[in-house]
Amino acid sequence: MAAEPEILAELRRLRARVPQLTGALVAGVDGLVMAHDTPGVEAEGVAALTATSLAVAVRLADTTGQGAFRELLVRGVHGYVATYAAGGSAVLTVLAQDRVNVGRLHLESRRCGTRVGELVDAAERAHAPAPGPARTAPARTAAARTRSARTARPTATAPRTATESSTAAEPGTATEAGTAAAPGTAAAPRTATEPRTATEPRTASESP
Numbered sequence: 001m002a003a004e005p006e007i008l009a010e011l012r013r014l015r016a017r018v019p020q021l022t023g024a025l026v027a028g029v030d031g032l033v034m035a036h037d038t039p040g041v042e043a044e045g046v047a048a049l050t051a052t053s054l055a056v057a058v059r060l061a062d063t064t065g066q067g068a069f070r071e072l073l074v075r076g077v078h079g080y081v082a083t084y085a086a087g088g089s090a091v092l093t094v095l096a097q098d099r100v101n102v103g104r105l106h107l108e109s110r111r112c113g114t115r116v117g118e119l120v121d122a123a124e125r126a127h128a129p130a131p132g133p134a135r136t137a138p139a140r141t142a143a144a145r146t147r148s149a150r151t152a153r154p155t156a157t158a159p160r161t162a163t164e165s166s167t168a169a170e171p172g173t174a175t176e177a178g179t180a181a182a183p184g185t186a187a188a189p190r191t192a193t194e195p196r197t198a199t200e201p202r203t204a205s206e207s208p
Contacts, residue, residue, distance in 0.1 A: 003123040007035040007116055014112040020100035025093050026116050050083055050093045084109050087117025
């Protein structure tokens with residue numbers, strides 16, 4: 001853990017302020033040791049038992065309506081074992097002789113627990129993945145806004161001229177000669193029928 005040297009320094013300062021302490025350690029709520037100064041005592045075993053007793057103490061305080069867990073004190077024939085909350089994810093456990101001043105033990109251990117909690121929380125924030133940048137919709141340009149604002153305007157179809165209408169015959173339609181024009185071929189435009197000329201009068205020689 002990145003904050004282990006600083007946490008260990010806090011534990012040693014605590015032992016210097018309370019000479020009757022025989023050991024101190026910081027563990028996570030899952031029972032893993034973060035830092036310890038416990039000569040002659042197996043730190044891993046103490047941390048595991050601390051996690052177990054912490055779960056019971058938290059549930060007991062909640063069931064009896066005493067609020068969130070703050071500390072747990074166990075007194076034996078030869079001394080004390082005290083556990084204090086250290087931030088949101090760690091606890092401080094200290095071992096003390098029977099002749100220790102319990103008031104002084106609580107005062108100094110609570111201060112140390114607060115400091116250790118700050119170090120642990122800061123280390124967790126430093127190792128937490130940074131959130132990705134929020135995606136923002138690209139700003140629309142003035143030209144795009146102008147194009148979207150324009151509405152589709154229907155265009156008027158120019159009327160077909162007489163020449164255009166008579167250039168191509170639809171497939172299957174009758175032509176002037178009465179035959180069907182082949183698909184894709186242009187039919188000749190109709191021409192006006194020439195007027196018939198008057199019959200010239202027969203001459204005398206032509207008469208019977």
